[in-house]
Amino acid sequence: MEAFIGGTLTLFGNPLSVLIFFCGLIGGLLFGAIPGINMLTLAAIFLPFSGLLSASDAIMFYSVLYCSGTYGGAVTAILFNIPGAPENAPTAFDGYPMTQKGEAGKAIGAAVICSAFGGTCSVLLMMLATPLLAEVAVVYVGPPEIFALVFFGIAVASSVGAKTLWKGWLSVGLGLMIATVGLDPVAGIERYNFDYVYLMAGLHFIPIILGFFAVSEVFVQAEKRVRGIYDMPKFATGFPSVAEFWKLKVAVARSVGLGFFAGILPGIGATLAAFLSYNEAVRWSKTPEKFGRGELEGVVASETANNAATGAAMIPLLALGLPGGALTAMMVGVFQMHDIEPGPLVFINSSELVWVVFAAMFYANIAILVLGFLETKTVLHLLKIPFQYLAPAILLLSTIGAYAVRGLPMDVLVMFVAGLLAYLLRRTGYSVAGIILGLILGKLGEENFAQAMQMVSYDMWVFISRPIVAVLLFAGFATIVANLIRALRGLLKGIEP
Amino acid sequence: MHTWNLLRRSVLGLLVGLLGAGFAGAPAAAQLPDTMAKPGGFPERPLSMIVPYGPGGGSGQVSRAMIQGVKDATGIDITPDYKPGGSGMVGLKTYMAAPADGYTVLETIDDATSAYAIGKSKIHPAEDLIPLVISQITFSQIYIRGKETRFNDWASYIKFVKGRGGKSTIANVSGEGSMERINMNRIAGHFGFKVQQVSFDKPGQRYGALKGGQVDALFEQPGDVRGFLESGDFKPILTLLFDRPSAFAKVPSMKDVGLTFTPLMRFRGFYINKNAPADRVKYLQWAFQKGYHTDSYQAFNKKKFMDLIPSFRDTEGARKLINDTMGVYKKVYKEMGLVK
Numbered sequence: 001m002e003a004f005i006g007g008t009l010t011l012f013g014n015p016l017s018v019l020i021f022f023c024g025l026i027g028g029l030l031f032g033a034i035p036g037i038n039m040l041t042l043a044a045i046f047l048p049f050s051g052l053l054s055a056s057d058a059i060m061f062y063s064v065l066y067c068s069g070t071y072g073g074a075v076t077a078i079l080f081n082i083p084g085a086p087e088n089a090p091t092a093f094d095g096y097p098m099t100q101k102g103e104a105g106k107a108i109g110a111a112v113i114c115s116a117f118g119g120t121c122s123v124l125l126m127m128l129a130t131p132l133l134a135e136v137a138v139v140y141v142g143p144p145e146i147f148a149l150v151f152f153g154i155a156v157a158s159s160v161g162a163k164t165l166w167k168g169w170l171s172v173g174l175g176l177m178i179a180t181v182g183l184d185p186v187a188g189i190e191r192y193n194f195d196y197v198y199l200m201a202g203l204h205f206i207p208i209i210l211g212f213f214a215v216s217e218v219f220v221q222a223e224k225r226v227r228g229i230y231d232m233p234k235f236a237t238g239f240p241s242v243a244e245f246w247k248l249k250v251a252v253a254r255s256v257g258l259g260f261f262a263g264i265l266p267g268i269g270a271t272l273a274a275f276l277s278y279n280e281a282v283r284w285s286k287t288p289e290k291f292g293r294g295e296l297e298g299v300v301a302s303e304t305a306n307n308a309a310t311g312a313a314m315i316p317l318l319a320l321g322l323p324g325g326a327l328t329a330m331m332v333g334v335f336q337m338h339d340i341e342p343g344p345l346v347f348i349n350s351s352e353l354v355w356v357v358f359a360a361m362f363y364a365n366i367a368i369l370v371l372g373f374l375e376t377k378t379v380l381h382l383l384k385i386p387f388q389y390l391a392p393a394i395l396l397l398s399t400i401g402a403y404a405v406r407g408l409p410m411d412v413l414v415m416f417v418a419g420l421l422a423y424l425l426r427r428t429g430y431s432v433a434g435i436i437l438g439l440i441l442g443k444l445g446e447e448n449f450a451q452a453m454q455m456v457s458y459d460m461w462v463f464i465s466r467p468i469v470a471v472l473l474f475a476g477f478a479t480i481v482a483n484l485i486r487a488l489r490g491l492l493k494g495i496e497p
Numbered sequence: 498m499h500t501w502n503l504l505r506r507s508v509l510g511l512l513v514g515l516l517g518a519g520f521a522g523a524p525a526a527a528q529l530p531d532t533m534a535k536p537g538g539f540p541e542r543p544l545s546m547i548v549p550y551g552p553g554g555g556s557g558q559v560s561r562a563m564i565q566g567v568k569d570a571t572g573i574d575i576t577p578d579y580k581p582g583g584s585g586m587v588g589l590k591t592y593m594a595a596p597a598d599g600y601t602v603l604e605t606i607d608d609a610t611s612a613y614a615i616g617k618s619k620i621h622p623a624e625d626l627i628p629l630v631i632s633q634i635t636f637s638q639i640y641i642r643g644k645e646t647r648f649n650d651w652a653s654y655i656k657f658v659k660g661r662g663g664k665s666t667i668a669n670v671s672g673e674g675s676m677e678r679i680n681m682n683r684i685a686g687h688f689g690f691k692v693q694q695v696s697f698d699k700p701g702q703r704y705g706a707l708k709g710g711q712v713d714a715l716f717e718q719p720g721d722v723r724g725f726l727e728s729g730d731f732k733p734i735l736t737l738l739f740d741r742p743s744a745f746a747k748v749p750s751m752k753d754v755g756l757t758f759t760p761l762m763r764f765r766g767f768y769i770n771k772n773a774p775a776d777r778v779k780y781l782q783w784a785f786q787k788g789y790h791t792d793s794y795q796a797f798n799k800k801k802f803m804d805l806i807p808s809f810r811d812t813e814g815a816r817k818l819i820n821d822t823m824g825v826y827k828k829v830y831k832e833m834g835l836v837k
Binding site: 043044047048051137138139140141142143182183184185188189197198200201202316317320321322323326328329330332333336337339341342343406407408447450451454455457 | 551552554557558561564565577578579580581582583584586587590591663664666672673674675693694695696697698699700701702704705706708709710711712723724725727728730800
């Protein structure tokens with residue numbers, strides 16, 4: 001407690017530190033809300049300047065940016081079906097349908113509260129047990145366990161948003177296939193790039209997400225407008241009630257746990273956290289069929305988990321020097337610019353810095369709550385913009401976002417092709433969410449499976465004899481079999497599975 | 498063994514050449530003129546530097562350090578433009594598509610050389626590009642956990658690996674044909690053991706795998722794991738150099754364990770398109786080489802253990818280093834059946 005108070009006093013005792021805190025906070029909210037141009041863009045822009053700041057101010061900026069940037073992407077995901085970052089993609093699954101139902105205020109309100117809550121819980125856990133948790137994570141969870149976790153996640157959520165089980169599985173299959181484009185994760189062998197060098201790097205998931213969500217939505221709404229059935233989203237600022245949140249208390253607690261768990265694993269982070277949490281929300285729900293159609297719990301699960309991952313991702317970084325994602329990797333560079341090597345010695349040699357970071361992340365999550373509410377009141381007015389102005393703006397913003405990821409014109413083309421494909425698939429009952437799930441988890445799963453196989457010398461018995469792997473694989477297969485049995489029973493009763 | 502004997506013979510001749518390449522062309526800061534007239538006012542605006550990797554890794558870090566060095570030495574502003582993907586190929590290809598007017602420079606590493614040697618790239622780093630300076634050359638080491646109880650030095654590690662019958666694991670980065678894999682294959686060939694090389698692209702996963710005991714050892718360069726060495730989490734058991742560098746005086750070198758092949762080095766440098774105007778190229782050669790000699794850049798290199806072996810190559814030294822390394826890669830790839 002004394003250390004936390006010390007960190008707080010250091011943070012707010014210096015006007016420059018306070019200014020940097022708010023720059024990180026507002027920068028994250030703004031950059032996080034713009035697709036493609038996300039918090040990483042701001043982080044990269046700021047990198048050369050971080051050498052001019054003190055070590056604690058520089059690291060603090062990135063920590064605060066990480067918290068607010070992860071939340072920032074939820075707003076556009078909910079309002080316009082444009083996830084600001086991959087970790088906000090599951091938020092759009094239900095957030096955007098809620099907007100269409102006139103519940104945008106409720107969805108954004110839930111995102112704000114859950115982001116702040118998930119982030120705060122995560123920071124508190126981080127303060128309590130960073131070194132211990134970091135050690136446990138690297139000892140007990142390696143590539144085999146991460147692959148098993150991904151497999152389980154895919155098995156659970158494979159039918160989300162699809163009209164039938166088969167279409168859900170086919171959607172995930174398509175996502176898995178798209179994930180194989182580019183160099184394979186082990187030997188660097190080229191796959192499906194047709195000698196085109198830019199495809200060697202694979203299809204980046206940001207342009208595909210933008211195409212699947214934003215562009216296809218513009219097409220769908222345009223079609224409705226042409227047919228004269230277009231309904232402008234209803235403007236509503238009603239926030240979720242305490243009773244509604246209380247009903248979701250288990251989902252929130254589960255999402256904090258899952259988000260924290262995914263965040264603590266080196267190289268994983270907020271994206272897997274959001275997808276896993278969403279998947280579990282579907283699995284445990286008594287009404288899973290409502291997911292993908294505007295279920296508040298979907299937004300709650302995704303946004304709680306992705307922010308819970310932010311504090312957790314700092315644990316391996318600070319305690320072991322292991323970055324969990326792109327932003328934490330940049331933070332390693334910032335540490336080194338100040339002659340500090342993140343790792344166990346940071347707690348001994350730079351404990352003041354560590355506690356300034358802890359305090360800053362704690363207050364950043366509190367501030368998200370306040371600023372998020374103010375932002376919500378403002379951004380909801382965007383829904384009043386008529387479609388003929390909004391649609392070109394969404395397409396323009398998405399085009400910029402797709403291009404900005406890597407500066408490749410190919411990505412803009414990929415976005416529009418994905419948009420067209422998604423437009424056609426949505427008409428036929430396939431799941432856009434399933435394709436995204438397959439794409440994102442497929443890349444992660446393949447990489448970890450390949451590493452796992454190398455680690456066990458391609459001996460499947462050794463692989464499945466790891467206890468966590470065995471449990472997760474069993475649970476995944478059991479889920480698939482249970483779904484299959486349910487579908488076949490339905491078929492016998494004449495219901496399309 | 499025949500393959501490796503052949504290889505050993507074929508590369509021994511390159512030993513002096515590789516490690517000594519460019520020493521003659523490594524002028525001290527004093528040999529470079531303090532100032533140089535801007536050719537026709539060039540540059541009139543900030544330069545752009547394409548970095549074919551992400552901002553957090555070794556290339557991102559050396560780029561920022563060199564950008565600062567050039568700024569300190571000449572006042573020229575350079576903006577980094579990260580283009581990761583395809584093991585550096587996306588950035589390289591993007592660079593070649595940029596106007597050859599001197600306003601865009603490229604940072605790249607030895608991967609560009611190995612990619613050309615194996616046929617993945619058609620861009621020869623010493624012929625299609627002009628090296629402005631190579632500013633980092635570093636050796637690799639093999640690390641084990643500081644708390645490892647199954648083995649504690651090179652001899653006991655070899656014994657352990659042999660006893661595992663090819664099931665021992667070592668973490669590294671990159672795929673088939675990479676500097677890491679070739680070096681490790683040569684070591685395994687010499688000692689007659691098999692080891693499972695596990696490729697982790699992300700540094701966090703790679704170091705976490707060793708720290709958590711998911712793999713038995715790690716192949717890496719010392720500057721990248723300095724923090725783990727200082728904390729005692731990692732311990733080097735072999736240095737891939739013939740002589741022990743001063744900072745690792747207690748760690749056996751290749752000579753100590755009887756390895757005779759020329760180790761492939763990791764090198765990072767800065768390049769410009771060969772079609773850029775000659776006067777601008779000359780000016781940028783001066784600017785980047787001055788940048789290398791600045792206090793800020795030297796402090797950065799020291800922090801990364803880049804002062805243990807000569808890290809500087811001017812244009813001619815860099816060409817020799819690249820061409821010699823290319824020769825080694827081609828020979829090895831041929832022996833491995835990866836190229837004809």
